[in-house]
Amino acid sequence: MGRGYFVTGTDTGVGKTTVSCALLRTFAAQGKKAVGMKPVVAGSENGRWHDVEQLIAASNIRADREYVNPYAFHPPISPHIAAQQAGIDIDIAVIERAYQALSSQADIVIVEGAGGFLVPLNARQTGADLARALNLPVILVVGMRLGCLNHALLTAQAIHASGLPFAGWVANGIDPQMLVLQENIATLEQRLEGSLLGVIPYDLEMNAQEIVKILDVVTLGIQ
Ligand SMILES: Nc1ncnc2c1ncn2[C@@H]1O[C@H](COP(=O)(O)OP(=O)(O)O)[C@@H](O)[C@H]1O
Numbered sequence: 001m002g003r004g005y006f007v008t009g010t011d012t013g014v015g016k017t018t019v020s021c022a023l024l025r026t027f028a029a030q031g032k033k034a035v036g037m038k039p040v041v042a043g044s045e046n047g048r049w050h051d052v053e054q055l056i057a058a059s060n061i062r063a064d065r066e067y068v069n070p071y072a073f074h075p076p077i078s079p080h081i082a083a084q085q086a087g088i089d090i091d092i093a094v095i096e097r098a099y100q101a102l103s104s105q106a107d108i109v110i111v112e113g114a115g116g117f118l119v120p121l122n123a124r125q126t127g128a129d130l131a132r133a134l135n136l137p138v139i140l141v142v143g144m145r146l147g148c149l150n151h152a153l154l155t156a157q158a159i160h161a162s163g164l165p166f167a168g169w170v171a172n173g174i175d176p177q178m179l180v181l182q183e184n185i186a187t188l189e190q191r192l193e194g195s196l197l198g199v200i201p202y203d204l205e206m207n208a209q210e211i212v213k214i215l216d217v218v219t220l221g222i223q
């Protein structure tokens, strides 16, 4: 069975897909069979789900789409409401089976969560329950903007409460105007349990290869 990571973020739109794809390409460049998984996606454009397409493009093995993405909804709304509107109950056991199938085919499975860590998935469970069911170390993507310290520390608390290992975090520069960026990063380095895997600058043109160079996968304990 392959090894896996659960990629969460301080919010939606903070760079989870960007970082997940960079991790996949990094492991692929090391000769590992790497596959991305997006268990639940909500929000399509022209009938396509960007997160799923990007993760598939960054994976170096082909896997059944029903395993890569068991649940997909068109409206860009919270998954539990999108599911309710579609008359579906998101079942973590279904996601677990899909994960096991991917894990049996790959050395590395990168699982990108929906939204933030405590996003509701159904009437009772959240993204944290999913991460716990999969029993994966968590990587936190911090979208560097005003307010992110609180979001990052709250998420770290939730990761701690889940009992899962906090494998590391990535500082992603999503706001080119952010003041005292370095001081914010230093604050989080001091207060977060997980180690800093890399600082990604704001760059709309940045390609995957450049991000790959930034992320310190060695720190994750895999060579
Ligand atoms: N470091 C960055 N610099 C510039 N744009 C970025 C950066 N990181 C992410 N983005 C852009 O921000 C948007 C949200 O990123 P994405 O990885 O899809 O976030 P999430 O998966 O958390 O929703 C995308 O359009 C992405 O290209």
Ligand SMILES: [Mg+2]
Pocket (backbone or CB within 6 Å): 016, 017, 018, 051, 112
């Ligand atoms: Mg995403």
